Amino acid sequence: MAEKNYYKILGVDKNSSKEDIKKAYKKLAKQYHPDLNKNSDATEKFKEINEAAAVLGDDNKKSQYDQFGTAGGSSGAGSGFSGFDFSGFSDTGGFDFDDIFDSFFSGGRSGGRKTRRRQRGSDLRYDLEIEMEDAYNGAAKQVSITRMEQCSGCHGTGADKNSDIITCPQCNGKGTSTSTQRTPFGLFSTTTTCRKCNGEGQYAEEECRECNGNGAVRKSRKLEIKIPLGADNGTVLRVQGEGESGKNASPGELYLVLTVKTHKIFERKGDDVHIKVPVTFATAALGGSVDVPTLEGSATIKIPEGTKSNTVFRMRGKGMPILNGNGYGDQNVEIIIDVPEKLTKKQKEILVQFEKEGSKRKGIFW
Numbered sequence: 223m224a225e226k227n228y229y230k231i232l233g234v235d236k237n238s239s240k241e242d243i244k245k246a247y248k249k250l251a252k253q254y255h256p257d258l259n260k261n262s263d264a265t266e267k268f269k270e271i272n273e274a275a276a277v278l279g280d281d282n283k284k285s286q287y288d289q290f291g292t293a294g295g296s297s298g299a300g301s302g303f304s305g306f307d308f309s310g311f312s313d314t315g316g317f318d319f320d321d322i323f324d325s326f327f328s329g330g331r332s333g334g335r336k337t338r339r340r341q342r343g344s345d346l347r348y349d350l351e352i353e354m355e356d357a358y359n360g361a362a363k364q365v366s367i368t369r370m371e372q373c374s375g376c377h378g379t380g381a382d383k384n385s386d387i388i389t390c391p392q393c394n395g396k397g398t399s400t401s402t403q404r405t406p407f408g409l410f411s412t413t414t415t416c417r418k419c420n421g422e423g424q425y426a427e428e429e430c431r432e433c434n435g436n437g438a439v440r441k442s443r444k445l446e447i448k449i450p451l452g453a454d455n456g457t458v459l460r461v462q463g464e465g466e467s468g469k470n471a472s473p474g475e476l477y478l479v480l481t482v483k484t485h486k487i488f489e490r491k492g493d494d495v496h497i498k499v500p501v502t503f504a505t506a507a508l509g510g511s512v513d514v515p516t517l518e519g520s521a522t523i524k525i526p527e528g529t530k531s532n533t534v535f536r537m538r539g540k541g542m543p544i545l546n547g548n549g550y551g552d553q554n555v556e557i558i559i560d561v562p563e564k565l566t567k568k569q570k571e572i573l574v575q576f577e578k579e580g581s582k583r584k585g586i587f588w
Contacts, residue, residue, distance in 0.1 A: 228274035229285065234287065240279065247275040263328025272469040292356040300575065326423075341471040343370065343438075346464075350447065350479045354485045358517045360543060362446050368478065370466040371441045373433035380469045381426030388427055390419035422470060436467025452493070452545030453480050487515065494541045500560040501525060514555055516540045523555060531559040532558040 229235055232246040253259065254267040285415045286292070322422040328521055377397045381387045389395040393416035400413045415421040417438055429435030445464060450457075457480040465474025482490070487494040499508065501512055507529035513520050516537070541551025565573070 225268070226274070228277050229269050231274040234278075243275065243278050244538060246370070247271065250270065251275075255412070261452065278583060338441035341468065343466040343468045343474040345464060345474040346476050348476065349481065350452065351481045351483055352449055353483055353515065354490065356449050357451070357480075357482055358416045358452045361449040363449060364444055365447055365478070366442055366444050367464070368440065368442045370438040370468065370570050371443070372473075373437055373439050376430035378437045378467065378470055379426065380430055380433065380435040381424060382428040382430050385423050386426045386428040389424050390422075391425065392416055392418040395423040399420040416504040428550060430535070437467075437471075438467050447478060449480070449545035450545060452547075453482070453483050454490070454492075454542075454545065455480065457545065488517065490542065493541075493544050494554060496554045496556065498556045498558050500558045501529075503559055503561070506531070506557065506559050514553075516553055517542075529557055531557060533557045 459478040461476040463473045464476035506529045537553040540553035
């Protein structure tokens with residue numbers, strides 16, 4: 223009988239690394255394992271794959287195969303697994319295939335047992351819009367959440383009464399069914415969720431009338447949410463245990479995503495706020511003081527003589543609170559010189575005279 227082309231069986235070439243061979247084996251073993259593939263030729267294909275990996279995964283066997291075209295002690299597919307030499311798969315040489323099988327055979331090696339995890343309900347997202355003042359001062363907001371909650375009639379079991387809950391006879395309460403397959407590496411188990419009890423290990427012979435056996439019902443609930451100081455667009459608040467519940471499942475989490483409304487006079491930039499304040503030409507030219515609104519009330523700033531339009535003054539500590547930190551940002555005040563649209567006759571005469579005096583003092587600019 224002609225020796226098989228092990229490289230072709232695994233879909234690799236002679237220059238492939240051991241890691242490449244391992245990846246190829248993992249992909250094909252998962253595809254053709256008889257417990258996962260019910261085609262009539264899956265078993266023979268799986269044998270071929272294991273035979274090829276047993277040779278190419280062992281340095282000595284691979285060297286002999288590359289040199290002489292034969293792996294010596296390895297057998298053809300027709301003789302099954304009994305003729306294989308598995309020394310190349312020990313912990314001290316060749317591949318460590320345990321991690322391969324653990325990745326898709328949940329039971330691992332024979333005798334392994336899968337532990338069922340406690341189920342948890344779905345998480346919920348709620349988009350909440352707040353004012354900038356809410357983020358500055360902190361606030362408590364009422365929100366209404368519609369969600370699945372544990373049924374009060376059956377307390378989440380889905381049964382009409384506790385005596386209706388029985389252990390699943392198909393999986394004996396394990397929630398999983400296991401089948402065993404002999405491979406070149408020993409006995410391996412494939413574990414799947416029990417279809418009769420959906421992995422719960424038990425089920426109700428008589429279902430709860432309030433929830434029709436679902437263990438949960440849809441309800442609306444009002445919650446009070448505290449807005450933290452310094453909250454900004456995209457801030458996410460996690461409320462533990464306020465998500466959805468399910469059958470025999472603990473509640474998930476509620477995540478609130480905040481959006482801060484655009485303010486009519488303040489523009490927020492991180493922890494700082496920006497505001498434009500109009501002043502008269504006389505105040506900008508002669509200097510003076512002006513009242514400026516802030517998020518905590520009114521404040522006064524001094525305007526130096528000769529201040530130009532678009533000059534920015536910084537009011538330290540008058541910005542937003544620093545989220546999850548200490549202190550505040552700043553408030554930047556941009557001065558805008560307010561040009562009147564209408565002037566009295568006297569105002570015009572004064573400005574004309576002002577312009578003449580300015581021209582005499584400064585001369586021609588072009």
